Amino acid sequence: MLGKAIQSGTKIPVEWHPTYGVPFGDKKNRTTLSSYIGVVAREPVNINYKNWGDVPKEIVDEEYEIIAKGFDVLEKRKKYILGRASIRWRAFKTRLRKYWLYKVHGNKKVVRKTSPWKYPMILQTNWNKFIKTYIEDDAFQELSKKNRGRSVKKNTSYRGGRLGYLYYEEEIVSSWKISLIKYKSEF
Template sequence: MPDIAKMQSEGVKVPIKFNEYGQVIGTMRSKLGSMIGSTIKRCASITYASWDKVPKSNKEKFWEIIKATFDIDHKSKRKIMSRAAKRWRSFKSHLTKVCIYDVLDANPTIKTFNMPRGYSQLITKTEWDEFCVSRMTDDWKKIRKIHQDRRKKNKHNHHMSRGGYLLALERLQQKKFGLEVSEIDRSQLWLAGHSNKKGEPVGTEATSVARNIEHYTKLMSEGKFEPDGSKDVLTMALGTPESRGRVRGIGLGVTPSQFWKTPLSSKKKGKEFEASSVEARFAMMEEKYRQQEEIMKQQQEMIKRQKEMMRQFMEQMKGQHSGFGGSSHASVPNYGSPIDQVTPSHQASPKSQHQPLAPPPP
């Protein structure tokens, strides 16, 4: 990422844009994704059993690096950390499959596994050995089997590049003359993600869903079907309800409450309010600290100016003193007392004041 490195060297933060659901969009979306992936690998060791086990200090270090590189608001921290957790888990899964179990499938008698090339600066020999041991335990093999069985139930594999649904959305917006994401039916995004370059659904399952989408879209246009929350065209076409906490066909990071504007439960409202309150207080503290720094800076500048004025004044006084023959005390002419200088016209002269009084006549 030479362009980001150049901006870092110049002290410029990379600007980031978000859509109405808080998803990163624009030309820097892929740059942010790459930065998140490469940074979290350095901040979180693969030896931690889960994301919850990663120390908070490591996560904060990661966030500070991202915040120092990108012009990103503190409100986006939760979504950024969620993406980091996903990248970290995907990295561990990749190492487990490619470097351990694929090797075992080729040679079941192997006991040691070589460290993957190109990761010597991220993973130490001790960490790699510990990671390999953790992946060979009976408990881990059971967990792996559960996830494999769950993965087999997924009948609809998408055929999107690294850009995912957001890239598909950008392409649809170009065709739809820049419509907002909320103005595009998610069933169209789902179709875009499960079609080939010619726009044809891939596989019999996707073809069947495409026909269902066409059917319910027609019913909706005729007024014979009205979407109700999550029971929209895509849900009816797939034939399965939405899972809790996510929305299909719209990309990562979008919650049902965001997408369908459903009200939160009272318990969750309290948590959301508490989180937003903490974020607001944090933002206020940051702003107050910034203002204090600005005031201190202004005071320092004022003191500096005062010192300079004092220095100039002393230089000027020194020059005046040197003009009186080098004496440290300038000779001041004696102009008399101020009282002596003032002699009002109606006041008697000093002589008349002290002349003795004449005796009274006989």
């Protein structure tokens, strides 16, 4: 759907919620936007930047332009789009650390020396630096230990996924309408 839109020069429409300022309306369009932001965020941005704020402005602007090619997004929504890209990029790095940094040999974990086959855009030199940063950096190890302690204390978990809480709000309203219709039909 997105590829066809970009090739034909058309853009997929995205509606924005007037109160929350998040994608709204057609579920397929907003999930496609969310997924595409994740793909675009991980491709051209090097995994070795510590924070999204360290990524050069030219790359960040390029990210937005790539997304805006396929979607009809307003310039005033640029901050939201790039904020989502930042979140997706951090989640990608977390996924790399969690699922690809180590491999299991018998009873122990061994650091994976080659870059993940699933992500061919990660060059071996970048992977080596990534390993060094997250295995040998004492500041990161300390932060990781603190965050593990915090996560144990959590008693709720985020359920929004790509669609966010707005989706669940719509689901609840829809179920209320159905319940109300059933209730009226009984009387």
